[in-house]
Amino acid sequence: MGNYQFDAFVERRNTDCIKFDLAARRGLPEGTLSYWVADMDFETVPEIAEAIRDRTRHNIYGYSMTGDGYYDAVIGWMRKRHGWETKKEWYFYTPGVVFAIGMAVRALTEEGDSVLIQRPVYYPFGMMIEKNGRRIVNSPLIQAEDGRYHMDFEDFERKVVSEHVKLFILCNPHNPVGRVWTKEELLRVGEICVRHGVFVVSDEIHADFVWSGHHHEVFAALKPEFADLTVTCTAPSKTFNLAGLQLSNIIASNRELRERVKQEIDKTGYDEPNLFGSIACEAAYRYGETWLEELREYLEGNLTWFGEYLEENIPRIWYRKPEGTYLAWLDFREYGLTGESLDQKILNEAGLWLDGGTMFGEEGEGFQRFNLAASRPYLEKGLKQLRKVFGRG
Ligand SMILES: Cc1ncc(COP(=O)(O)O)c(C=O)c1O
Numbered sequence: 001m002g003n004y005q006f007d008a009f010v011e012r013r014n015t016d017c018i019k020f021d022l023a024a025r026r027g028l029p030e031g032t033l034s035y036w037v038a039d040m041d042f043e044t045v046p047e048i049a050e051a052i053r054d055r056t057r058h059n060i061y062g063y064s065m066t067g068d069g070y071y072d073a074v075i076g077w078m079r080k081r082h083g084w085e086t087k088k089e090w091y092f093y094t095p096g097v098v099f100a101i102g103m104a105v106r107a108l109t110e111e112g113d114s115v116l117i118q119r120p121v122y123y124p125f126g127m128m129i130e131k132n133g134r135r136i137v138n139s140p141l142i143q144a145e146d147g148r149y150h151m152d153f154e155d156f157e158r159k160v161v162s163e164h165v166k167l168f169i170l171c172n173p174h175n176p177v178g179r180v181w182t183k184e185e186l187l188r189v190g191e192i193c194v195r196h197g198v199f200v201v202s203d204e205i206h207a208d209f210v211w212s213g214h215h216h217e218v219f220a221a222l223k224p225e226f227a228d229l230t231v232t233c234t235a236p237s238k239t240f241n242l243a244g245l246q247l248s249n250i251i252a253s254n255r256e257l258r259e260r261v262k263q264e265i266d267k268t269g270y271d272e273p274n275l276f277g278s279i280a281c282e283a284a285y286r287y288g289e290t291w292l293e294e295l296r297e298y299l300e301g302n303l304t305w306f307g308e309y310l311e312e313n314i315p316r317i318w319y320r321k322p323e324g325t326y327l328a329w330l331d332f333r334e335y336g337l338t339g340e341s342l343d344q345k346i347l348n349e350a351g352l353w354l355d356g357g358t359m360f361g362e363e364g365e366g367f368q369r370f371n372l373a374a375s376r377p378y379l380e381k382g383l384k385q386l387r388k389v390f391g392r393g
Helices: 018-025 046-056 068-082 097-108 124-131 153-162 183-196 224-228 255-268 275-287 289-313 339-349 376-390
Strands: 091-094 114-117 135-138 165-171 199-203 230-234 248-251 327-331 367-371
Touching: 046 275, 068 275, 091 097, 091 255, 097 124, 097 165, 097 199, 097 230, 097 248, 097 255, 114 124, 114 153, 124 135, 124 165, 153 165, 153 183, 165 183, 183 199, 183 224, 224 230, 230 255, 289 376, 339 367, 339 376
Parallel strands: 114 135, 114 165, 165 199, 199 230
Antiparallel strands: 091 248, 230 248, 327 367
């Protein structure tokens, strides 16, 4: 028995959290169960609440900044958990990773330039490219017979050259397909970027959720030539469920590159970090390791258990345990439904709110993303509803 109760259901409704409270505002049927947005239903590290409570005793919340203790904690985490030696001056913070990606797109490319992504992929990548007047170049991932996705290196390099790609947004671990890219894969894709002078934004927000048998490789740490053209996005927000506190740590060892992105941030007027965000980040990285280890065990248990349930009860939904992330990428293609009718059936007949696969690109047609970072009883409730509609009958 561990120290933390991940099996306990925590009622989150009526807290203005988007996972549960947005459903009513969107007019979704009452009682719809939520398994969509990538946040978790667990109480986080107790020391985070303590640190925040401690700070509220002062009850003055003026402009604030990050101190040495903050950097010690973040740098220590990168070293210990990811074997990555970073320096304080490589860091800057933003209110989120998507914000940082938008800033990097603006800083490192011009309007009309091409930015490459690998769909199906986390949809804000495409949004940040298009909303900033840049062009999406898609090098789709290829799905092998066993359901595992791979990068298409030939297609990638061909498009880098023919479309004059300036920037590549790498998702590692990959949301939604759950791949943790191997060293060999990253070396191969990185060499292409070096060869053609393509900048890389490496989104590593899911790095702390990599499951047994797999290892997270920090892209920028693989080779000095990679570090030189890379902006790495990290955050405590996925690992410790702090998204509402709006703080991410962006890392670039190349001074010129870093300054370019920071100057773009300066133009927005964003300056000081959110006080509670930085307090929570420091406490999480300083005290959160035991909690994280227990959580990881629970989540990995969910991922395995979920697969067993499907195999036994809804075998026509195809699922491969993700190598990283707590997101299941479910293949419903055997049912022969279009993306739209699948979404409708899941919402209106099964009563579940999942993320429809086409949100991640047309490659996601026939797929759904199911967030497994919830208590097992709550997951079971959703699976039972899914079984009634998609099960053996
Ligand atoms: C790959 C990836 N990047 C970024 C984010 C969101 O980051 P933020 O909330 O810091 O903008 C998510 C959230 O699901 C994600 O999956």
